[in-house]
Amino acid sequence: EVQLVESGGGLVQPGGSLRLSCAASGFTFTNFAMGWVRQAPGTGLEWVSSTTSSGLTTYYADSVKGRFTISRDNSKNTLFLQLNSLSAEDTALYYCAKFPTRFVTGTNMDVWGNGTTVTVSS
Amino acid sequence: DIQMTQAPSSLSASVGDRVTITCRASQSINYFLNWYQQKPHKAPKLLIYSASSLQSGVPSRFSGSGSGTDFTLTIDSLQPEDFATYYCQQSYSVPLTFGGGTKVDI
Numbered sequence: 001e002v003q004l005v006e007s008g009g010g011l012v013q014p015g016g017s018l019r020l021s022c023a024a025s026g027f028t029f030t031n032f033a034m035g036w037v038r039q040a041p042g043t044g045l046e047w048v049s050s051t052t053s054s055g056l057t058t059y060y061a062d063s064v065k066g067r068f069t070i071s072r073d074n075s076k077n078t079l080f081l082q083l084n085s086l087s088a089e090d091t092a093l094y095y096c097a098k099f100p101t102r103f104v105t106g107t108n109m110d111v112w113g114n115g116t117t118v119t120v121s122s
Numbered sequence: 123d124i125q126m127t128q129a130p131s132s133l134s135a136s137v138g139d140r141v142t143i144t145c146r147a148s149q150s151i152n153y154f155l156n157w158y159q160q161k162p163h164k165a166p167k168l169l170i171y172s173a174s175s176l177q178s179g180v181p182s183r184f185s186g187s188g189s190g191t192d193f194t195l196t197i198d199s200l201q202p203e204d205f206a207t208y209y210c211q212q213s214y215s216v217p218l219t220f221g222g223g224t225k226v227d228i
Contacts, residue, residue, distance in 0.1 A: 112165040
């Protein structure tokens with residue numbers, strides 16, 4: 001069964017950092033692009049970041065560029081998102097998502113995890 | 123950035139109704155348009171990709187159409203399990219962008 005399980009969320013103070021993880025199973029992780037999508041309470045979906053299957057190319061939303069870093073460990077089937085300089089606007093449920101291709105454009109997100117919650121508050 | 127505009131933002135319907143949701147892109151995105159369904163407290167689920175291709179396992183009462191800037195998601199004969207929020211998403215270019223969502227309720 002194809003599965004994505006996020007972890008690492010929690011309560012953090014403004015200006016703080018967190019590292020989210022997404023453990024993948026049931027498919028050949030190294031063959032597929034991966035990404036993160038977030039959803040603030042009571043709002044819609046916002047794409048955050050994506051990486052190609054190799055991890056060599058990464059993309060970011062303007063709202064997180066320079067503060068968040070996406071990476072992957074293909075030997076451990078794990079995707080990461082490093083969140084720095086957090087603010088209240090980053091409070092959201094963060095979903096990990098798989099693309100059915102090696103790249104992130106011209107395609108879709110066909111598998112989603114259940115999300116991990118990040119709360120930024122003093 | 124490509125802006126995605128969905129209409130309506132919410133609608134009320136009954137079981138058995140035919141429901142149509144529209145999504146408009148701020149520039150042409152060819153057919154690079156996906157539709158997702160999200161139920162309360164659940165992760166989004168891919169329904170339609172490339173504007174009109176039905177994702178495996180999705181009931182055939184769901185269909186998508188359109189190209190360029192205007193797209194439509196249609197649900198024929200709405201079922202109780204279809205009450206949810208629906209999002210369109212363009213994959214033509216980065217940043218990937220979603221529509222604001224359409225909540226379908228009773």
